[in-house]
Amino acid sequence: MTGSEDSPSFRLAYVPGVTPDKWVRIWNERQPDVPLSLTQVPAAEASGVLLGGDADAGLVRLPVDRTVLSAIPLYTETTVVVVPKDHLVTAADEVTLGDLADEIALHPLDDVLGWERPPGRPAFERPATTADAVELVAAGIGVLVVPLSLARLHHRKDLTYRPVTDAPGSAVGLSWPEDAHTDLVEEFIGIVRGRTVNSTRGRRPAPAQAKDERAMPARSTRTAGRKQAPGKPSGGGARRGSGGAPKGGRRGRPRRK
Incomplete structure (x- = not known):
């Protein structure tokens, strides 16, 4: 494989x-x-x-x-009818299947539209391929209803096409x-599907434990591993510059002006 x-x-x-x-x-x-x-x-x-x-x-x-x-x-795909450039169909920007009712509609053996009932009047025999059907259209024998891409693939200067609004796509x-x-x-x-090269679709999400560990703030390297002295609070005492004094301490006299 x-x-x-x-x-x-x-x-x-x-x-x-x-x-x-x-x-x-x-x-x-x-x-x-x-x-x-x-x-x-x-x-x-x-x-x-x-x-x-x-x-x-x-x-x-x-x-x-x-x-x-x-x-x-x-x-x-849009479905179109392929016709000679001087065909009456070319007078309109788009047509319906009803507009093709009186036309001989070629139905090749490699047709991809899967008709329940092909449009128009059937030809005496079915062309073997879409390419053969296009040649018959150019010879004035009938019209051909196909997906737009096939009309473009078999383009000829003497042929054109028009969208068929109610045909299957x-x-x-x-x-x-x-x-x-x-x-x-x-x-x-x-x-x-247009996914970008960095798309995460299909990738496994990170384990929940690892995700939680990444979210935790890092411990200070200065306090990590330090043992707490017995009877002392974990905070390490009052901070300098905090504006407060230790509880129960004496305060100095106010300065004279």
Whole structure:
């Protein structure tokens, strides 16, 4: 398993559309002795890569099987419709699924939105990949509804996109095998959650006894270890300059003016 004491390293899988660059940069700053390797995997294969031990953690499309994988959600993407630049849809700043009812909506086999019922009219056959669907949109065969990151990933100069306000969003999260929550995984969790390098999250609090000892004032080195004479008060007598005299002592006569 990666992250052994002999040669620690961290393997991160990520799905198309996700850009881990910022988190990788922070990792390299905080863990210069632990190399991080990146592997892009299709969204449908991400869980298998994690469970097969080929990655320590992954930036994946949610949901995942929570009986075997742990996951924390990071963000949910806006959903857009990809169309040719001269399409009628481009007249509006945003559209609804109802606006696409009469359009041929391409539904690739690697779709990540998990439709209960895809929008628009179905094409005669489903494209194998999102990249293939984008080519069909450019050919004027239909429109494509995808997360914004995938629209940007497959950008073409002759295509554009508009937000679809009532379409489902695609959630992205960090996931790892349930039984492999290592220290390196916890370190990457802290990075994606924005913890600072000095964050105390996950550290053990100081024992109560030690905390109490730190709170106690230090004893004077002049009195430490000194034995108290029998019959004498612990205060050591009256202080000089305190303005008072020992009890029962004689007072001097007042000076004449």
